[in-house]
Amino acid sequence: MTKPLEWLANEIKEAETAHQEAQVQEEITGFLLEETMNRKYWEGYLDATINAYAGVFGPTPLEGEN
Numbered sequence: 001m002t003k004p005l006e007w008l009a010n011e012i013k014e015a016e017t018a019h020q021e022a023q024v025q026e027e028i029t030g031f032l033l034e035e036t037m038n039r040k041y042w043e044g045y046l047d048a049t050i051n052a053y054a055g056v057f058g059p060t061p062l063e064g065e066n
Contacts, residue, residue: 008053015046 002010019042026035 005053005056008049008056012046012049012053015042015049018042019046 019039022035022039022042026032026039029035
């Protein structure tokens with residue numbers, strides 16, 4: 001069994017990939033509601049996993065923030 005933080009880091013990578021794939025699919029289908037909802041699901045899941053990771057290691061820079 002992997003350690004919880006290793007699992008969480010891996011989950012972030014997988015969520016990033018799923019979100020990117022959902023975004024491509026959304027564009028291919030012409031922004032169908034179902035595809036947009038799928039992308040938004042992954043967007044929220046990714047945000048939640050990043051927040052959980054930040055809860056352990058401290059704040060992480062927000063996207064677009066410098």
